[in-house]
Each structure stands twice: as C-alpha cells, then as structure tokens.
Amino acid sequence: MKIKNIFKNTTQMNTDNTEKEPIESANENAANEIETAEELSVEAQLQEDLAKEKDKFLRLFAEFENYKKRTAKERIDLFRTANQEVLQALLPVLDDFDRAMVQIAKSEDELLLKGVELIHEKLRNTLVSKGLEQVEVKAGDDFNADFAEAITQIPAPSEALKGKIVDVVEKGYKLGDKIIRFPKVVIGN
Structure with missing residues (x-):
C-alpha cells in the first residue's frame, strides 16, 4: 500500500506539474508577447521620432540654402x-x-x-x-x-x-x- 500511495502521490504531483507547466508556459508566452509588443512600440516610436527629426533637418537645410541664395543675390545686386x-x-x-x-x-x-x-x-x-x-x-x-x-x-x-x-x-x-x-x-x- 505504501507503494500505491507513493505512486499516487507521484502521479498526482506529475499531474499538478503538468497543469502548472502550461500555465507557466502561457504566462511566459504572454510576457514575451508583451515584451515584444513593447519593443515594437518603442521601435515604432523611435522610427517616428527619427522621421520627424529627418524632416526637421531637411527643412532647416532647405531654409539655409534659400538664405545663402538670397544673400548671394542681394550681394550681387549691391555690387551692381x-x-x-x-x-x-x-x-x-x-x-x-x-x-x-x-x-x-x-x-x-x-x-x-x-x-x-x-x-x-x-x-x-x-x-x-x-x-x-x-x-x-x-x-x-x-x-x-x-x-x-x-x-x-x-x-x-x-x-x-x-x-x-x-x-x-x-x-x-x-x-x-x-x-x-x-x-x-x-x-x-
């Protein structure tokens, strides 16, 4: 009887562990998905920030080029x-x-x-x-x-x-x- 009880307890433990494993696995998957979603969200935010900074840089560069052309034209007119x-x-x-x-x-x-x-x-x-x-x-x-x-x-x-x-x-x-x-x-x- 002792062996039966030990076997039952072992089986029950295995059953409890197998029940816990899918739960833990599901929790880990959910945590991984949350981390992945957060990483994607952070990456998307970084991409958006990068695009904004590129746009700001291009506008500033174009404005500076226009300034250079305008001052060169004014200088030529002044000399004339x-x-x-x-x-x-x-x-x-x-x-x-x-x-x-x-x-x-x-x-x-x-x-x-x-x-x-x-x-x-x-x-x-x-x-x-x-x-x-x-x-x-x-x-x-x-x-x-x-x-x-x-x-x-x-x-x-x-x-x-x-x-x-x-x-x-x-x-x-x-x-x-x-x-x-x-x-x-x-x-x-």
Missing part, C-alpha cells in the same frame, strides 16, 4: 548698384555738358569745341564703363509710364502725335536693369 548715388550725382554734370556742347557748337571756335567734346566723351565713357546706360526715348515714340515721366501735356501739333512723346526735356539713365532717372518728356494731347 553700389555706384548708384555717385552716378546720380554726376548726371546733372553730364546734362550740363550736353547743353554746353549745343552752345559751343554754335560758336566758331573749333579748338574749344574739340576740347570740350574730348572731355565730354571721356566723362560719358567713364560712366558707361561703370554700367550707366541711357534710356532711349525720342519724339514720336508712344508714351510708356514705365520708362518715362510726363512733366506736361500740350496740344498735339498733329494727329499722329496724340498720346505720343512730343519732346524730351531731360534724358533718362539706367544702371544695369534699374532706371535711376526717368526721362522727362512732353506728351501731345
């Missing part, structure tokens, strides 16, 4: 128009030379005319070398407010000159693409 104030100050001198040339041409002094022409050309060539260009408008052209400034309107001498430029009072000049002084014109009405 750096002499603008000096050239604008010299424009009245150039106008005076043009008026002097007209008056000297009326005199009979050839040497005076030749000397003033040389100085006038030297000044004009120097200003042109610095980027100054004359805005071309002449009598008979259509008036365009983007390229000329109308100082007055007079009755048109003919029907063909209505709404057109009758006279150019003051020449206009541009530095590069920018007009620094608009030509002053008279328009036929």
